[in-house]
Amino acid sequence: MRILIAEDDVETAGFVRDGLGDLGHDVIVTGDGSDALNAALTDSFDLLILDRMLPGLDGLSVARRVREADLSVSVLMLTALGQIEDRVEGLDAGADDYLVKPFAFSELAARVNALGRRPPSQTITKLRAGGIEMDLLTRAVRRDGKSIQLQPREFQLLEELLRHAGEFVTRMMLLERVWDFHFDPQTKIVETHMSRLRAKLNECGLPDAIETERGVGYRIRAE
Amino acid sequence: MAFAVSLAFSLAMLLLGAAVYYASHSALSRQMDTSIQEAQTGLVSEFHTDGLAGLEEAIRQREGSGRDTLGYALFDAKGHRFAGHLNATMPHVGWATISFLDPVEGPDPARALTTRLAGGYRLLVAGDLEPVEQIDVTILSIFAVAFAGVLLIGIVGALAFGGYLRRRLARIEETAGAIVAGDLSRRMVVGPREDEFDRVAASLNLMLDRIASLVANLRQVTTDLAHDLRTPLARLRNQLETLGNQTRPGPARATVEDAVERADEVLKLFEAILRISELEQGSLRSRFAPVDLCKLIRELGETHAPLAEDTGRSLTIEAEGQCIVYGDREFIAQALINLIENAFRHTPEGTPILIGASESFQGPCAFVQDYGPGIAKHDRQRVFERFVRLEAARSSPGHGLGLSLVRAIADAHDAEIMTSGTGGLGVFLRFPPCQCSGQLDRTAKNVA
Secondary structure (H helix, E strand, C coil): CEEEEECCCHHHHHHHHHHHHHCCCEEEEECCHHHHHHHHHHCCCCEEEEECCCCCCCHHHHHHHHHHCCCCCEEEEEEECCCCCHHHHHHHCCCCEEEEECCCHHHHHHHHHHHHCCCCCCCCCEEEECCEEEECCCCEEEECCEEECCCHHHHHHHHHHHHCCCCCECHHHHHHHHHCCCCCCCCCHHHHHHHHHHHHHCHHHCCCCEEEECCCEEEECCC | CHHHHHHHHHHHHHHHHHHHHHHHHHHHHHHHHHHHHHHHHHHHHHHHHHHHHHHHHHHHHHHHHCCCCEEEEEECCCCCEEECCCCCCCCCCEEEEEEEEECCCEEEEEEEEEEECCCCCEEEEEEECHHHHHHHHHHHHHHHHHHHHHHHHHHHHHHHHHHHHHHHHHHHHHHHHHHHCCCCCCCCCCCCCCCHHHHHHHHHHHHHHHHHHHHHHHHHHHHHHHHHHHHHHHHHHHHHHHHHHHCCCCHHHHHHHHHHHHHHHHHHHHHHHHHHHHHHHCCHHHHCEEEEHHHHHHHHHHHHHHHHHHCCCEEEEECCCCCEEEECHHHHHHHHHHHHHHHHHCCCCCCEEEEEEEEECCEEEEEEEECCCCCCHHHHCHHHCCCCCCHHHCCCCCCCCHHHHHHHHHHHCCCEEEEECCCCCEEEEECCCCCCHHHHHHHHHHHC
């Protein structure tokens, strides 16, 4: 992916650039909001990572102007904790996702991947990966043709994993998308429901369908 | 207290009155006895020198003088009065209180001394007791009036002073209670009179200012520390993660991954501290919206059911229908999750837990009730303070911020935290009645 990072904190910008570069992305960094807007309007990027507080033009305005220009680019906002309004404002301004600083790099990487793999339309009704099939209309789930009964939360968890098959989905992403919690309740609810889901998927001694990476998240194999 | 003092004072008055009465009465009686004795002695010596005729003459003189207040009577051996105007029957010899017939007032008591003379005659000298009685009556009535006055002043004074004391102390007590309940901004009322109470109130206020500023400093330091340490800690965490990714799977990688998890725990603690301070700054209200407590409880119940099942606890949900509060859904969820987690953490396995929400008389209310061992009454409010972990809970995980976050969230919503000790521990979050009835229709759609 071609990614533009607008971040005035040199250290954060450097570590994000290096990390994303290691993952094979093409990363350009700027420390100024107006420069970022110019680059976004003239060059073509898959993703903009915008810090909220920027010299020149603040991140929110950059996002708004990019949306006004009708560019098909994903926007990820970086916000500082302590500004409760930030998330809502960021999403209102047209950001696709947001991340509170300081963040774990694995969290950023997972979100960047998720944004890059955004499905072109939400109209798909069937998800399929790793021998697992999910029908979003009939809410039927099968593994290797065998039907599996899931609770609503387990269904939503599996749906998120299947939508991002092959990529890691973090705990925080699952909390946001399945529970609509934009905070970490610091409990084991994700782990508990995930272990239920896993037990149901792996019945009859099938190999583990869900891969867990410590400190990163969960992934369902794509093949 | 004031009553006891005025009662003691009245008793002292009563004793004093009794003493005065007794002293004056006995002094007067003694004086009368002395004059009777003297008159008797004078008359007896008259009898010895001049005989019966001399005595009669002396009595006549005395009675005629007008100055003499005593009465005289001389009886023959048969008991017939033949000299003196004192109209009385013959008494026995010696001191006695007799009754004589006053020509004006009728029968009257008198103090009398009777002496036997040679030849069977008896001489009676008596003093009218009426003056003494009159003085007694005067003293008694003066005293009664004075006593009634003192008693009245005492009672009124005690009532007024006691009431004043109680009022002042009640105000101090009420303020102290509010401060104990967590409102550190409350201060004692200082009146314009600058009396002792005002001075005490002023110095209490100085003390409270000092305590409040120390507490604020402590909070600020904690918050600043959390804030300033987060970024470097997050960098450290990310470097560790990078290191982990570059290490081949094995013990070294596991150690690095452990270190990353430890760092995450500290970051979470800092996040909780910053969240509390964010709530305390009170900018939350601007994003309040109607929230259905019943629906939230049902969601949380569903979310926590597997957790309960895994630990052998039973989780019952009582949240029928709809129960709207005006607030922030995520923060309320956070508070309820912390309460549920707390119930899970501090009760033995197999403990039944009940969560619910309902529209109570004073407003919508959500509750988490466990049927575990409970906690002592005096600890129940204390657990909602920052970093407070009861001795019994030291061995279980947690950083002691979960319940103080609940408190900060409740405060930000003007909700009241109530605890009960029936069963195990019950915590109730009572929200102010929702002023959003006009929005209900829209709300029902939003939260449905």
